[in-house]
Amino acid sequence: MAPGIAIEASPRHPKRAMNGDLGVEEILRRRNEELEKELKGSLEREEKMKAELKKTKERMRMAEDAEERLCSQLGDLEAEAVDQARSYQTQIRSLKEELSRAQKLLQNAKSLKF
Template sequence: MVGITGRMKSEEEEAKLRKRNEELERELRKSQEREEQMRRELQKAWERLRVAEEAEERLCSQLGELEAESVHQAREYNARLLSLVNQLSRATIQSASAC
């Protein structure tokens, strides 16, 4: 009789352990799925960061080109303005000497 009771306890414990093992395996699978999902999200974020960095580089390059162009245009404008001032001065001098 003691042998049967001991065997029943052993079978109950084995069943409990099997059930606990199944629960742990389910939890492990869920954890692995969450980990994979996080890995995919991290990869997407990394890709968005790479695209943003490339866009920033292009914008900086375009900004540099625009700055160089604006400096060039400002110098041309200044030269044209000085030329017009000189022409006006000569015209004023000629007009004054004609009087």
């Protein structure tokens, strides 16, 4: 036997007894409208969240690209800094040797005068 709604035949409401319970139908219709509105709102929120997620993914991709460029630039700067440090070390050694030779010349000149 199929489930159903039991409706009493009422002498005061013969139409209700003949056509079924109109109150239940109205309640179900209204509830259905409420559920459809909720579903529509839920779908709209879902679409909004999808769009927001897409924007966030794009911003994240852009941030990752920027990070890669910065890392590359940092690597270039580090290599340049190492080259400059080596160049300065070479220059300092050269100046030390030149100063040492000048000091030896001065000492030799002083010893020749006395």
